Amino acid sequence: xxxxxxxxxxxxxxxxxxxxxxxxxxLFVAPGDPAALIAGDQASPADIERIRESLGLNRPFxxxxxxxxxxxxxxxxxxxxxxxxxxTQMIGQRVEPTLSLMALTLVFAIVVSxxxxxxxxxxxxxxxxxxxxxxAVFGFSVPVFVIGYMLAYVxxxxxxxxxxxxxxxxxxxxxxxxxxxxLPALSLGCVYxxxxxxxxxxxxxxxLAQDYxxxxxxxxxxxxxxxxxxxxxxxxxPIVTVIGIGIALLIGGAVVTESVFAxxxxxRLTVDAIxxxxxxxxxxxxxxxSFIYVLVNLLIDILYTFLDPRIRY
Amino acid sequence: MDRRTFLKGVAGAGSMAAMSGSLAMPALAQGAAxxxxxxxxxxxxxxxxxxxxxxxxxxxxxxxWDTLYGLDAAGTPQRQMVESEEVSADGLTWTFKLxxxxxxxxxxxxxxxxxxxxxxxxxxxDPMGIMIKGIQKELTAVDDSTFxxxxxxxxxxxxxxxxxxxxxxxxxxxxxxxxxxxFKQITEYVGSGPTKFLKxxxxxxxxxxxxxxxxxxxxxxxxxxxAGGKKMLVDRIEWVVMPDPATAAAALQNGEVDWWEQPxxxxxxxxxxxxxxxxxxxxxxxxxxxxxxxxxxxxxxNPKVRxxxxxALSQEDYMRALVGDDExxxxxxxxxxxxxxxxxxxxxxxxxxxxxxxDAAKKLLAESGYKGEPVVCVVAQDQPITKAQGDVTVDLxxxxxxxxxxxxxxxxxxxxxRALKTPPTQGGWSMFHTWHAGSDCTNPAAYPAIRANGDKxxxxxxxxxxxxKEVVSWFEAANLEEEKAAIGRLNxxxxxxxxxxxxxxxxxxxxxxxxxxxxxxxxxxxFWGVAKSA
Numbered sequence: 001x002x003x004x005x006x007x008x009x010x011x012x013x014x015x016x017x018x019x020x021x022x023x024x025x026x027l028f029v030a031p032g033d034p035a036a037l038i039a040g041d042q043a044s045p046a047d048i049e050r051i052r053e054s055l056g057l058n059r060p061f062x063x064x065x066x067x068x069x070x071x072x073x074x075x076x077x078x079x080x081x082x083x084x085x086x087x088t089q090m091i092g093q094r095v096e097p098t099l100s101l102m103a104l105t106l107v108f109a110i111v112v113s114x115x116x117x118x119x120x121x122x123x124x125x126x127x128x129x130x131x132x133x134x135x136a137v138f139g140f141s142v143p144v145f146v147i148g149y150m151l152a153y154v155x156x157x158x159x160x161x162x163x164x165x166x167x168x169x170x171x172x173x174x175x176x177x178x179x180x181x182x183l184p185a186l187s188l189g190c191v192y193x194x195x196x197x198x199x200x201x202x203x204x205x206x207x208l209a210q211d212y213x214x215x216x217x218x219x220x221x222x223x224x225x226x227x228x229x230x231x232x233x234x235x236x237x238p239i240v241t242v243i244g245i246g247i248a249l250l251i252g253g254a255v256v257t258e259s260v261f262a263x264x265x266x267x268r269l270t271v272d273a274i275x276x277x278x279x280x281x282x283x284x285x286x287x288x289x290s291f292i293y294v295l296v297n298l299l300i301d302i303l304y305t306f307l308d309p310r311i312r313y
Numbered sequence: 314m315d316r317r318t319f320l321k322g323v324a325g326a327g328s329m330a331a332m333s334g335s336l337a338m339p340a341l342a343q344g345a346a347x348x349x350x351x352x353x354x355x356x357x358x359x360x361x362x363x364x365x366x367x368x369x370x371x372x373x374x375x376x377x378w379d380t381l382y383g384l385d386a387a388g389t390p391q392r393q394m395v396e397s398e399e400v401s402a403d404g405l406t407w408t409f410k411l412x413x414x415x416x417x418x419x420x421x422x423x424x425x426x427x428x429x430x431x432x433x434x435x436x437x438x439d440p441m442g443i444m445i446k447g448i449q450k451e452l453t454a455v456d457d458s459t460f461x462x463x464x465x466x467x468x469x470x471x472x473x474x475x476x477x478x479x480x481x482x483x484x485x486x487x488x489x490x491x492x493x494x495x496f497k498q499i500t501e502y503v504g505s506g507p508t509k510f511l512k513x514x515x516x517x518x519x520x521x522x523x524x525x526x527x528x529x530x531x532x533x534x535x536x537x538x539x540a541g542g543k544k545m546l547v548d549r550i551e552w553v554v555m556p557d558p559a560t561a562a563a564a565l566q567n568g569e570v571d572w573w574e575q576p577x578x579x580x581x582x583x584x585x586x587x588x589x590x591x592x593x594x595x596x597x598x599x600x601x602x603x604x605x606x607x608x609x610x611x612x613x614x615n616p617k618v619r620x621x622x623x624x625a626l627s628q629e630d631y632m633r634a635l636v637g638d639d640e641x642x643x644x645x646x647x648x649x650x651x652x653x654x655x656x657x658x659x660x661x662x663x664x665x666x667x668x669x670x671x672d673a674a675k676k677l678l679a680e681s682g683y684k685g686e687p688v689v690c691v692v693a694q695d696q697p698i699t700k701a702q703g704d705v706t707v708d709l710x711x712x713x714x715x716x717x718x719x720x721x722x723x724x725x726x727x728x729x730x731r732a733l734k735t736p737p738t739q740g741g742w743s744m745f746h747t748w749h750a751g752s753d754c755t756n757p758a759a760y761p762a763i764r765a766n767g768d769k770x771x772x773x774x775x776x777x778x779x780x781x782k783e784v785v786s787w788f789e790a791a792n793l794e795e796e797k798a799a800i801g802r803l804n805x806x807x808x809x810x811x812x813x814x815x816x817x818x819x820x821x822x823x824x825x826x827x828x829x830x831x832x833x834x835x836x837x838x839x840f841w842g843v844a845k846s847a
Contacts, residue, residue, distance in 0.1 A: 031722070033729030038359065040366030040480060044761065044771070045732050047438065050496040051364075082358040082365075083517045084498045093516050152563055164563040165555065262555045262564070264519030271556075272356060272518045275695065277725050 005302065012294045019290040020072065020283065024065050027279050033057075034081045034277040055081055068283065077287070078280035080273075087284040090269065097167045098265035100177065101257065102250050104185040106243075109192040114239065116193070117200020118227055121208060124201075132197060139194030144253050148187040148260035155183055165262035184261045188253045192246055199242045203235035210234075236307045244300035251289055347548035349829065349845050350570040351838070352561050356554045357521045360510065361498045363438050366480035368750065372837050373552065375539060376523050377418075378484035378504035381409065381428070382476025383539035386835070388654065388755060390476030391540035393532065394423070394485060394505070404467030405450075411458045416528045417487050418509045425454035430491035432462075432475075435483045437495040441474040441758050442483070444788075470758060470788065478539060478752050478836050479759035507531070507543040507841055508550065521552040523840075536841050543841035546831065550840055565590065565824060571845060572825040574838055577697075578636045584824045595823030596836050598651050598751030602631055602698065602816035603762065604706055605773040606744045610736050612688065612715075613743060617681035619811035623664055625674035626709055631816035634701040646818040648804045649763055651751040656797060661805025665815070671712060678713055685716045689737035691745045693724040702746040702816055718743075731772040745772070751818065752836035756796075757784045757803065765812050773813065779806035 035052035036043075052058050071078055077087035120132040156164045162183050168176035207213065208231055216230045255267035266285055273281035304311045355369040362374035383393040392398075396412040415423035429452055436442030436449075451463040462471070475483045485505060493499045502510040508523035515521050531542035553570055555561040558577040564570045566587055575595065576584055585592045606613035606622070613619050632643035644652055647662025659666075688710055692703030703719075710717045718737070722730075727745050735741040749762055757763055764784065767776035783803035790796040825832050831843040 031729055032725035033732070034725075036728030036732060037725055038365045043366060044769070047496075048732060054494065054496045080517075084359065084500050085517065090517065093519075149559060152560070157563055157567060160567075164567050164569055165560050166553075166569065259556050260560060262519075262553070262557065262560050264516050268518055268556065272358065275723060275725060276358060278358075 001302075001305070005298070008298045008301070012291065012298075015294055016287060016290060017069075020069065020287060021065070023283055023286045024068065025061075027277075027282060028061050028064075030277075032277040034279070037276055038082065068280075072287070077284035080281050081278050082276055087280050090281060091266065091284055091288060094264060094266045094269045096169060097263050098254055098258070098267060100167075100170065101181055101184055101188065101254055101263065101265060102247075104178075104181050105189045105192060105250060108185050109189040109196060110243065112189070113193040113196035114200050114232075117197040117239075118204055118232060120197065120201040121204035122223070122227055124205060129201075133201070136194040136198050139190040142190070144187055144191065144256045145260050147190050148184070148257060151183045151186055152261070167263045167265070180261075180263075184257045184263060187260070188250065188257045191253065192249060195246055195249070196239065196242055200235070200239050203238045204231055207231045207235040233307065237304060240300055240303055240307065244296050247296045248293060251292075347845070349547045349550045349572065349840070349843065351550060351552050351840075352555050352565070352570050352573040353552050353838075354575045356518050356556075357515075357552060358517050359498060360502055360515075360521075362484050363434055363481045363495055364498045366438075368480065371478075371480040371482060373510075373521060373523075374482065374484060374504075375506065375837055376508045376550070376840060377502060377506045377510045378486060379415075379506045379543075380476060380483055380539065381485065382472050383541070384473075384476050384478050385537040385540040387537075390472040391534070391537075393476070393540060394428075398472070400471075404469070405465070406461060406463050407471055408455070408459065408461040411460075412530075412532075413458070414530045415505055416530075417505045418503050418526055419487070420528075421487060422457075423485065423505050424457045424488075425460040426457075427488045427491065428460050428485055429454050430488040431485045432483060434486075434491045434493065434495045435481060439474075439481045439483070439759070440761060441470070441477070442481075444468070445471070445474060469791070473758060476539070477759055479750075505529075507545045519554050521554075523550040523552075524548065531841070536839070538835045538839065539837065543839075545841055546844040547840070565826065568826065571829050572823070572832065572838075574823055575821050576824045578639065578642065578821065581639070581822050581824075584822075589827055590824055591827055591829075591832070592822050592824045593832075594820050594834060595838070596751070596821070597653065597834050598755070598836050599818055599820040600698075600751055601646060601649070601651065601749045601754050601818055602635065602702055602746075603748060603813050604702060604744050604746045604816065605731075605762075605771075605813045606811065607737070607742055608773050608775045609734060610741060610743065612681075612683050612686045615681050615683070616809075616811065617677055618683055619814075620664070620809075621674040621678040621681065621713065622709070623808070623811050623814055624677060625669055625671050625713055626665075626706075626814060626816070627669045628665065628815070628817035630705050630709075631702055632819055634705050635698060635817075636819050636821075642821070643817055643819040646815045649754065649807055649812070649815055650756070650800060650804065651754045652818050654751075654755045655793060656756055656800045658797070658801045658804045660801035661808045664808060674713060678715075683715070687716050687718045687737060687743070689718045689720060689741070689743040691720045691722060691727050691730055691742045693727045693746070694721050695723045698748050699724070699727070699746040702748075705816075706744070706746065734774070746816075750836060756800070757787050762813055763803070763807060765807065765810055775810055775812045777806055777810035777812065780810055780812060782806075 035048045035055060035057060039048045039051055079086055080090055116132050120129045123129045152164050155161045162179055166180055168180050170177040213226060213231055216226050254265060255271055258265040258267040270285045353369055357369055357373050359365045359370060362370055380393050381395045382390040385391050394412055394415055395409050397410045399408045417423060432452060436446040445468055448465045450465050454460045487503055490499050490501050490503060502512055507526055507529045509526050511522040511524055525545040525548045531544045534541040536542050558580060561573050562580045565573050581592060584590055606619055608614055628645045636642040647659045647665040650657050690707060693699040707717055707719050730742050731745050733741045737743045754760055761771045764770050765775040765777035765780035767774055780803060783799050783806060786799035787796055790799055828846045833839060
């Protein structure tokens with residue numbers, strides 16, 4: 001097991017290298033010029049060229065890539081073209097809001113969606129099942145920003161329970177931290193709940209048809225024990241897989257949610273960097289996201305062995 | 314339902330809540346009355362007013378760095394850091410004396426050597442600065458508080474150059490910072506202005522914080538735009554960046570922010586209904602909408618094709634697309650200079666007046682020999698102003714029977730593509746849309762878009778000796794009458810050359826909580842004299 005984990009961790013290195021090369025190449029061929037944006041609308045072409053030169057953007061691809069890769073290997077993600085701040089510092093400023101948002105969304109989504117899926121499978125074909133599945137379709141179909149606006153209107157403007165926007169660090173108190181994140185987490189969680197609830201239902205339906213479930217019922221076990229102790233554990237592998245895959249969904253959704261609720265997180269940093277062609281920041285953030293994604297998938301793989309003892313690496 | 318309707322609905326719902334009295338106190342604990350929360354027009358992504366000339370950088374910079382002269386509401390440069398100036402009889406030597414007691418935020422005195430270094434850096438980037446540098450014989454510090462600028466020929470507009478509001482403004486920095494290459498960004502933000510920039514609290518894309526500078530010595534005169542006494546009545550100003558207009562509208566209504574610099578025009582009617590808010594025109598000098606045609610590539614290298622487009626374009630169509638049905642927000646602009654300013658003129662602008670002459674324009678286009686060459690119209694979709702104008706232009710060109718290749722892209726891509734001189738079919742372009750702040754279009758001093766000096770001109774590279782001759786005439790004019798005459802001739806020549814196509818003059822609103830007082834109109838949001846009650 002330990003050997004497997006080590007091998008998986010080592011395998012992230014070529015994955016990250018490929019991601020780095022891919023992103024760097026993409027940015028190199030993509031249209032757009034940060035020097036023109038820096039110089040402003042009144043700048044002359046000569047001014048723009050001077051700025052491009054000072055930023056080293058007119059050097060050959062291989063020189064730029066080599067320099068970036070060497071720096072990255074030394075844990076230096078470079079300096080933002082626009083702010084002149086180190087990319088690691090900019091990411092550091094933004095990590096907490098995004099991780100907080102994702103963590104709260106994840107907890108909220110799992111707590112709500114798994115029981116929903118189990119109940120839907122248990123009451124398959126009834127109005128309960130149909131209601132849950134209708135909600136799931138709604139969660140999939142309505143864009144995150146629409147849900148965000150609706151929640152902000154009802155719970156911030158009408159009821160005044162939560163603020164409209166912003167983020168308070170957890171070091172300033174748990175109450176304000178939660179208060180700022182409830183509406184964004186609910187908005188972002190809807191699509192995730194829908195996804196997990198549907199998979200849970202499908203997986204549970206398959207398991208509930210198995211002989212051992214019938215046996216459990218026949219020996220007189222209560223409904224709750226059958227559903228949550230016997231069936232759910234055996235249905236968990238696909239659910240956990242979807243939760244892992246859904247991390248990518250969360251990252252994408254965080255971009256929109258952070259804009260709607262003005263949360264200074266990594267999602268907004270990414271969008272701002274892309275619109276400004278701030279290459280070092282884009283590269284840094286994409287590397288971070290890919291690392292998180294690889295790490296989450298590794299954790300999911302490890303989790304399989306606990307959920308299903310037949311799985312061995 | 315389109316996005317605008319949706320935004321109006323959401324923000325409108327908030328407005329109704331406020332009117333019905335159901336809007337309780339802000340959910341977030343408000344800071345002290347001494348903290349003003351301001352939503353700027355854009356993200357403050359960098360903070361060097363010489364290196365980057367975006368409006369948002371300029372607007373933040375006036376809080377931190379002071380200027381030798383400041384433009385007042387009449388557009389006249391007034392002494393700011395300068396106590397007195399003296400011009401030699403031949404107009405070749407300017408000697409300036411600094412006000413006593415000026416200090417930088419690090420506690421050091423402002424000295425003449427700091428000014429010399431700052432002006433040296435500024436004059437490498439600013440169009441007027443470059444002109445002065447071209448005739449400069451000497452720029453030196455005479456003593457700690459005196460410096461002189463010796464020129465090879467007179468430059469009557471010296472005070473305007475040192476006090477103008479167009480970016481880059483001639484801000485004064487400590488010598489060690491001002492010695493930075495003008496094409497490289499400074500990393501230390503020390504000025505002598507009314508507030509200090511708190512770098513450690515800066516989160517680019519989210520927040521920038523300014524703190525009142527206790528040692529700042531405001532002038533005794535009343536404040537007027539960038540001139541007069543810049544007295545800070547709040548201790549702290551937080552710029553809160555909000556990319557989403559509906560969120561900014563809700564935050565303003567909820568009292569989470571105090572002042573929103575540029576509300577989306579669609580949301581203004583709803584903000585006006587909120588009894589807790591003031592809404593008014595932010596900058597009376599407004600903006601000039603424009604599209605530029607590529608003068609060196611077919612089909613717009615033919616003046617008749619450019620004139621045909623100008624003959625057919627309806628500024629009303631452009632302005633309604635930009636600001637909606639609010640008639641008070643726009644004016645037709647048969648010329649290139651800002652309405653309501655001393656040099657505004659309509660001389661030669663007849664082609665842009667009256668009913669549009671589509672048939673005559675088609676005839677002129679046919680006479681030009683246009684044979685269906687593609688018109689590559691590059692339109693940034695992420696800027697509401699360029700997107701709206703681009704949609705109208707495509708319709709106009711199609712009505713004229715032109716072969717339009719509409720390239721929907723983002724502002725970053727427009728920025729790089731417009732610099733290409735290659736044919737439109739080989740990665741180049743035929744036209745792009747933009748806009749100019751009205752404060753930049755009051756005269757030719759810092760108005761590169763009006764220049765027609767061919768290869769050295771702004772993107773599109775128009776060439777017109779007549780236009781250039783009148784730009785020189787304006788610089789050399791001895792009085793306002795001569796300036797007006799030069800500008801009249803310049804306007805006429807630029808219309809004939811179709812240096813660019815003006816799509817109209819438009820204004821925008823600003824909105825603030827009634828707890829805030831002292832908000833004034835101007836080309837730059839100024840914070841001196843602004844107070845906030847608890």
